[in-house]
Amino acid sequence: MNLKRLLNLTTNQTYFLFGPRGTGKTTFLKENFPNHLHINLLETTYYYDLMKDPGRLQNIVGTKNKEVIIDEVQKIPKLLDIVHHLIEKDKVHFILSGSSARKLKKANSNLLAGRALNAHLFPLTIRELKDKFELEVALKKGFLPTLYDKTKNISPDEYLESYVDTYLREEIQSEGLTRNLSGFLKFLETASFSQGEVVNFSEIARESGNTRKVIQNYFEILEDLLIGFFLPVFTKKAKRKLISHEKFYFFDVGVFQQIRPKGFLDKTENIWGAAVETLVMQELRAYNHYYKLKYEIYYWRSVNGNEVDFVLYGQDRLIAIEAKATKTIDRKDFKGLHEFKKDYPSAELYYLYCGERTEEYGDITAVPITNFFQSSYLVTDKIDNLD
Numbered sequence: 001m002n003l004k005r006l007l008n009l010t011t012n013q014t015y016f017l018f019g020p021r022g023t024g025k026t027t028f029l030k031e032n033f034p035n036h037l038h039i040n041l042l043e044t045t046y047y048y049d050l051m052k053d054p055g056r057l058q059n060i061v062g063t064k065n066k067e068v069i070i071d072e073v074q075k076i077p078k079l080l081d082i083v084h085h086l087i088e089k090d091k092v093h094f095i096l097s098g099s100s101a102r103k104l105k106k107a108n109s110n111l112l113a114g115r116a117l118n119a120h121l122f123p124l125t126i127r128e129l130k131d132k133f134e135l136e137v138a139l140k141k142g143f144l145p146t147l148y149d150k151t152k153n154i155s156p157d158e159y160l161e162s163y164v165d166t167y168l169r170e171e172i173q174s175e176g177l178t179r180n181l182s183g184f185l186k187f188l189e190t191a192s193f194s195q196g197e198v199v200n201f202s203e204i205a206r207e208s209g210n211t212r213k214v215i216q217n218y219f220e221i222l223e224d225l226l227i228g229f230f231l232p233v234f235t236k237k238a239k240r241k242l243i244s245h246e247k248f249y250f251f252d253v254g255v256f257q258q259i260r261p262k263g264f265l266d267k268t269e270n271i272w273g274a275a276v277e278t279l280v281m282q283e284l285r286a287y288n289h290y291y292k293l294k295y296e297i298y299y300w301r302s303v304n305g306n307e308v309d310f311v312l313y314g315q316d317r318l319i320a321i322e323a324k325a326t327k328t329i330d331r332k333d334f335k336g337l338h339e340f341k342k343d344y345p346s347a348e349l350y351y352l353y354c355g356e357r358t359e360e361y362g363d364i365t366a367v368p369i370t371n372f373f374q375s376s377y378l379v380t381d382k383i384d385n386l387d
Contacts, residue, residue, distance in 0.1 A: 003128050003148065006290040007121055009033075009095065011067065014087060014112070016104075017097040019121035020226040020251055021167045024145040025097045028121060029069050033095065037061065040071040047075060054078040061086060067093050074098040077106070084112055099171065102224040122286040123252045124148060126373040135354060135370055139275045142254015143282065160258035164188070171225050178221065183210065187218045191228075191248070192260035196277040196309075198245045198301075199230075219248070227251055231281070234298035234311040239343045241303045253278040269325065276325040276369070277309055280352060283373050284310060284321075291379050295319075306339040312378075318347045319378075327355045329366050337364055350377065 005028055009015055019025050030038065039060065041047045049056055057079055061068055068086075073079060073096040086092040096116065098104065123143035126133050132148060141147050141156035144163070168188075169181065178184050190208040194200070205215045222228035230246040250256040253275050260271060281297075288295050295312040300320070312319040320340045324333055329351065337349045341363055351366040359366045367377065 003124065003132075003145070005121070006125065006128055006286070007119060008290070009119055012093055014094045014116040015096065015119050016101070016116050017095055017119045017121060018101060018226060019097075019099065020123075021099045021171060022144045022146065022163060023121045023123055025099075025121050026071055027145065029071070029095060029097060033067070033069060036067045036069045036095070037065040038069045038071070041075045042072050050076050050079060054082055057082045058086065061090075061092060063090070066091065069095045069097070071097050072099070074100050074103045077103045080104065080112060084115070087112070087115055100225050120289050122289070123282060125283055125286045125290075126370060133370065139253060139272070139279060140257060142252045142257065144252060144254060147254070156254070160254055163255060164258050168225075168227065172221065178218070183208070183214075184218055184221070187215065188259050189261050191219070191222070192250070192256060194248050195256050195260065195274045196247060196249060196281075197274075198243065199248045222250075227255070231297065231299050231310075234300045234308075234313065236313065237344075243301050243303055247299055249278055249281050252282060272325040276354065277323050280310065280321065280323040280369065284312070284378075287373070287378055288312075293379065300336075300340055302339065307336045308340045311340075318344055319350065320344075320347050321350045321352060323352045323369070324354075326353050329353060329355065329359065329361075331361065334361065334364055 005024070007028065009017070009032065011033075017025055017029070026040065029036070037060075039046050041050070054076060070079065070083070083094055083096065087094065094116070124145055125143065129143075129148065141160065144159070146152060146154060147156050147159060169185070172178060172181060172184060187204070187208045187210065190204050194204065199219070201212050201215050205212045208215070210218075219228070223230070228248060228250050230248055232246050233242055233244060235242055250259065256278050257271075257275060262271065284297055287293065288297065293314065295314045298311040298313065299307070299309055300311050301307040308320045309323050310321040312321070320337055322333060322337055324330070334351065337351065341347055341349060349364045350372065351361075351364055352369045352372050353366060355368055358368065358371060365377075372378070
């Protein structure tokens with residue numbers, strides 16, 4: 001595929017590498033660490049041998065292998081005890097990849113007692129795709145790497161359908177997360193209507209025929225599998241009354257589009273608006289991690305309805321972002337940013353949209369989405385060193 005990922009892992013260090021299924025963890029590790037011993041627990045031979053006797057890991061690693069990859073390590077959490085021993089005794093460095101930390105935390109709450117750094121691999125980004133990125137295409141099919149691998153010649157619709165119906169089903173079953181798989185899959189559809197919205201657990205419970213407690217558990221499953229996450233409201237030094245509930249997002253815009261039912265009465269602009277927010281959100285998360293920007297990411301909404309889609313709170317910058325699925329700039333959409341500026345005069349204000357021109361409107365900079373993430377608005381001087 002020849003797409004250079006922005007994640008940078010150094011040698012002579014032990015890592016946990018987490019990311020949802022399909023984000024390219026195995027490919028990334030093979031391409032960047034070809035000389036490491038690679039143990040993939042999706043391979044039945046490794047899995048059954050180590051499941052029966054986790055201690056065999058010491059024999060497989062031996063005395064000569066000092067750099068080892070274990071793929072899908074969450075499938076056998078007991079391996080962490082052996083890994084810990086090999087790190088301490090033989091100074092072996094591991095990269096332990098997985099699509100869920102749930103079983104690992106349950107089996108070993110300290111996750112190697114701080115001897116491993118945490119890294120995360122997200123779906124592809126605009127900067128990684130470079131000239132292969134097309135905004136309208138990405139808003140439909142998302143950023144999972146397989147969809148951009150021409151050698152696989154796969155239909156985006158078929159792949160995303162398989163991802164939701166097969167990958168998620170396998171993950172949920174293998175993790176033993178719920179006995180009511182059909183109920184969970186129905187919940188997924190209902191939850192997709194909350195994409196980029198404040199979650200009403202009671203309403204989702206009513207529409208999906210479950211209890212509120214079950215729905216809260218289902219959302220926890222999505223978080224455990226890294227398939228979804230919550231975005232908190234920004235309340236630091238608040239000068240007005242704000243709502244207190246979190247928003248929810250699926251991790252990839254293409255996965256969201258696949259899960260979200262589309263019917264005759266659905267308004268295209270509602271789905272498209274949620275898709276644009278999702279794309280911006282996943283870019284912000286990825287850049288924040290890869291470039292070590294250390295922003296806390298929020299949204300902002302007052303009780304009277306003034307809202308900003310994303311707030312980035314860092315040590316040296318406060319950034320407010322409004323994202324719109326429009327090709328033209330509408331100043332009426334600036335209201336939330338103006339209200340935020342009243343409370344936080346030092347904030348930088350950005351209006352991201354699907355058009356082509358960058359324009360200034362007083363304190364607000366209107367920027368095409370692609371330009372914002374390809375240029376230095378977010379990562380300033382650090383961006384020049386990453387190509």
